[in-house]
Amino acid sequence: MSTYVYGITAGERAQLPEGLTGIGEPPRPVRLVTEAGLAAVVSDCPEELRPKRRDLLAHQQVLSEAGRKSSVLPMRFGSVCESDEDVSRVLTEHAEHYRSKLEQLSGRVEYNVKAVHHEDAVLHLVLAENAELRALAEANRKAGGGTYEERLRFGEQVAEAVRSREAWDADLVRDTLEPLAEGCRPGPESGGWFLNLSFLVAESASERLLTTADRLRRAHPQLDLRVNGPLPPYSFVDT
Amino acid sequence: MSVVPAQQSGGAGGTSGLYDVLELVLDRGLVIDAFVRVSLVGIEILKIDVRVVVASVDTYLRFAEACNRLDLEAGPHRSAGLPDLVGEVTESGARGKSKGALSGAAQSISDAFQQARGQGESSGTRRSSSRSKKEESE
Structure with missing residues (x-):
């Protein structure tokens, strides 16, 4: 039976909530493998492990629970070991490194921030800012919408204006939030967002990050800002 | 406007x-x-409501249409409202009124956009297929 590893935490204070379960169907009970002053948060690994949404959520939830009382180094999804003994061996071999990493991240959490535009608001904004675009819109309207080519050309110019607005707003969000954080990393490349950043913040600074994000939303109604956290420091463990 | 909870x-x-x-x-x-x-082949996650990437012919046409509808709906207000603005009101009043016209325009474009988006969503199959192609290549 192989062992699935969720994360690594400091051993002496490691505690799991009673009855905590993790990945698999049925969900496998979560336990600790303690060694060298460290504790790996593990469970048995199901025979067929695939990155299903259910299991990804379970991975995140186990880390969330395990990290409630003390900091935890989150593993990437899908880390599997032959046995608990192998997990112990890895903990022993790299104990110093993991301990210093835990020390370094103690009391810190990750917030992931993604931004898109509310498209109605951003279209209104770029038209309001650009007389040339307004004139083009008017000309097309008078021509009953314009020809296919005219509409295409006009739409392309609008899209161009929206893109520059995206760059501008990405800078705005980053420059506003970064001073509140101890670290900032780009999020994974995924479709859709014009901004995807993870910030490492002291737990005591979380409130400030959230209120600042709120202020940005109010001041710039075109911004659809999604703030997720507090999270285990996924983006800050691999250095 | 959809409000995302702060936390x-x-x-x-x-x-x-x-x-x-x-x-x-x-x-x-x-x-x-x-x-x-574990192998990450066959990922089926992240079926998030992904915004259409702003770089396609579809998007250009959609934007053009949204802007065009805005003008159509805002047009009557403008021709009827403008003389009043000039003739009757003080400067601060005019500012208030033109602001009203602006948000009216914002509303129109919002409505137009909702429609355009609704049409976009009905062709969502194509979008998600291009997305899963991207996932396979990752």
């Missing part, structure tokens, strides 16, 4: 905010060489 706990299940986090679970986090990582 979504990473521990709560089933919120759309949590799905925003799954990519971190998959792509970030500690990797230890001694541990095997």
Whole structure:
């Protein structure tokens, strides 16, 4: 039976909530493998492990629970070991490194921030800012919408204006939030967002990050800002 | 306008905010060489409501249409409202009134956009297929 590893935490204070379960169907009970002053948060690994949404959520939830009382180094999804003994061996071999990493991240959490535009608001904004675009819109309207080519050309110019607005707003969000954080990393490349950043913040600074994000939303109604956290420091463990 | 809660706990299940986090679970986090990582072929996650990438002919036409509808709906207000503005009101009043016209325009474009978006969503199959292609290539 192989062992699935969720994360690594400091051993002496490691505690799991009673009855905590993790990945698999049925969900496998979560336990600790303690060694060298460290504790790996593990469970048995199901025979067929695939990155299903259910299991990804379970991975995140186990880390969330395990990290409630003390900091935890989150593993990437899908880390599997032959046995608990192998997990112990890895903990022993790299104990110093993991301990210093835990020390370094103690009391810190990750917030992931993604931004898109509310498209109605951003279209209104770029038209309001650009007389040339307004004139083009008017000309097309008078021509009953314009020809296919005219509409295409006009739409392309609008899209161009929206893109520059995206760059501008990405800078705005980053420059506003970064001073509140101890670290900032780009999020994974995924479709859709014009901004995807993870910030490492002291737990005591979380409130400030959230209120600042709120202020940005109010001041710039075109911004659809999604703030997720507090999270285990996924983006800050691999250095 | 959709309001996103300022804080979504990473521990709560089933919120759309949590799905925003799954990519971190998959792509970030500690990797230890001694541990095997499961194959990530066949990922079926992150069916997030992804915005259409702003770089396609579809988008250009959609934008053009949205702007065109805005003008059509705002047109009558403008021709009827403008003389009043000039003739009757003080400067501060005019500012108030033109602001009203502006937000009226914003409303029109919003409505037009909702429609355009509704049409876009009915062709969502194509979008998700191009997305899964991207996932396969990752």
